[in-house]
Amino acid sequence: MLNSFSSAISPLLDQRMPGHALPAGLYTREDVFKADLDVFFRRHWIYVGLECDVPEPGDAHVIDLGSSSIILLRDDDNQIRVLHNVCRHRGARLLDSGTSIVSKLVCPYHQWTYELSGELAYAPHMGTGFDKTCKSLKPVHFRSIGGLIYVCLSDNPPEDIGTLETVMRERLAPYDIANSKVAFQSEIIEKGNWKLTIENNRECYHCSSNHPELCVSFIDLDFGFDPASLSPEDREEAERHQALYEARTKAWEAEGFPSAAVEQLVDCATNFRTQRLIIAGAGESQTPDATAASSKLLGSMTRKDLGDVHLWGHNCWHHFMGDHAVCTMIIPLSADETLVRTKWLVHKDAVEGRDYDLDKLTSVWIATNEQDAQLVARSYSGVLDPAYEPGPYSPFTEGQLDNFATWYIDRMRANGY
Template sequence: MISTSATLEQQTFAGGAASVRDLLRARRPRHGLPGAFYTDPDIYALDIAAIFEREWIFVGALCEIPKPGNFLTVTIGNSPIIVLRDRKGEVRAFFNTCRHRGFKLCDAAKGHTPALICPYHRWTYRLDGTLAHAKHMPEDFNPEEFPLVSVHVRTVGGTIYVCLADDPPDFAPYQEALTQQLAPHALEHAKVAFEADLVEYGNWKMVMENSRECYHCATGHDELMLTFLDIYDFANPDQATNIRSYWDKWETAGFGPSVSEGPTHRAVRLPLTGDARSMTMDGKIAVGRPLGQAPADAYGSLRWVHYPSTFNHCLNDYTVLIRMLPLGPEETLVTTKWLVDADAVEGRDYDLSNLLKVWTITNDQDKALVERNQAGVRSSGYRPGPYSPSLEAGVLKFVDWYCEKLDHHLDGLSRSPNRDGRSS
């Protein structure tokens, strides 16, 4: 007979906050999540409300909107968002929804526009979100009452984040930490050399967990591991000396600490393997023009993650930004942006296929791993196993963070009044 706790670890979910709490409590310390957290539509809806509509979400790079009128769009949960520079050069974000009938204003992923014009009935908005024109409305219509709905937006080190919540979490600690870490990489003076979307048929948490460990790298990523130093080689005395020497070069050059960690992020500098100078198939530099500055003979990468939506790698010659956004209970959009120096010229300073190859292969491999893992957790025989204390410490940190956020959200729901005014 299967015990009650084992049953809860399966994917069956009865619905309701109490049931989610039962599932959270059924999770053993330092173990994975019950299967329902990767498959159930109601828990997915809870994830959108508790995580993606409340936390800071990575959008893209400032270099994608360099001038007034430049914009980029993204969809977070059910909410289309537009991020742009207004006429004063200020970065703004709005719900990409007309105030008339709710029509989606802009379908393009990015571009340039002097104003936001709704294609449905031609309501026209200035770049600061104010309504400039709405024809055939009554005399008492006041356009000042119908600006676009603003979204909180913050920038750090050439990257952009938005938060859909009315009262967003404090961004300052993360901003302070990453400002130091990203300063030498000059992402403000970059351009997107290429961008690729990949739909992974796995829950967004499965995608994030896969990105938080290299337990699988030796067997899952042959091409990446040609140059990628496994962080857990730090346990090897010779490798530890190599890492410490690399850190010393950056810190001596005045670039601040080589490791930064907070509740929602971790950033660490690590050298590449052997004499590699970039993450390429042959380990040679991919881009002739460096992106930013680095100490002499310090070849490696700044790796950083921010929950719930991004992990990234800044090398001396290029940067890879990876954004993960949920599309459904078992579907995640992974967007990769390769950044190079703004003055780098394709065909002269870099070969695009060479620049893309390692990460394109790695992303395809991760897609296959995630989808096979997703197939396994759907099984009625799935039981969450324990994490490796060393090789999966990053996964455990993320899962613990997720459980805490969900539990806090459920606390808020239990205190919210019902329609009759009583607490639920």
């Protein structure tokens, strides 16, 4: 199957021109979609959830990824486990999608029963010679990075996850994401290919004209610009902004808050970028007025002026601020549908209505996600048109899209396509 897919997909990969969007078939074809699931959602590290999704022993959360299903849970020793949601008897799913509370993992089909560690505890009517020790649930490779759960479904996960782990554990430590809680969760099914969802997130060329709520706390000069198009006054403003970034980054880092951009975007397996961004306006949070939504700050944070630690990967994007965090993951459902799951995190002891207002906490990104869903659907509809030709990226505002497309082609090639 891989060879037939590979021979059919390889010419599409050859067609991609540097500095341009991908050929239509890489967004629309079913064989490409299956290859994407295999390469990017099985053989690479992906973000799937949070330690605080399962705050107590016995809490379990199922994540479905194509034909695979995994269980994120907390065991009786308060340790995080990630297990394949496949009974070792005849393969039945142990748990349904979503969240549940369990004392054991009991297969509904024939009642094979597993400890929360994954060990098989009970298998009725299997005879005295049956060896339970070799029928534990299969574990999934995972890392908890500052409370974010990354998994790789391959038996040989990429080793360069270590860079992401080293960088983000230090950056996320003051926020103590493992001891936060999910205040709200939303899900949107975007009518477009998962790569269009990621591309849309990696540029803000479109932000000024499409995201009025987000632009209250985002600085438009951060979206990128063509220097030749600026007036002398605007050029001076851009230079002042750059100087402010350099000074603010230097000050933040001197105070013990890593802030400079760290990128691992091409010539790598694990794709990520992080940087501490200045927040516009009141400068505190991504809310309708850019002030903090929660009076109870995350973790050990005591300041609201430490900007936005952003982090993205090839299936996620995150924003960590003093008062709350926004964590988003994507799951491809088909070539033309993508699930976008967003969670808003607050301090575990924060109380809605007393410490934070839910509408103020969530309204900016609820609006932004809905706007982005419309843009992705509009883009996918155009890609389906026979008149579509891959257009050139702006070198000033869409450089990260070129990086992503380059990485995508390289990783497909590295995995035999």
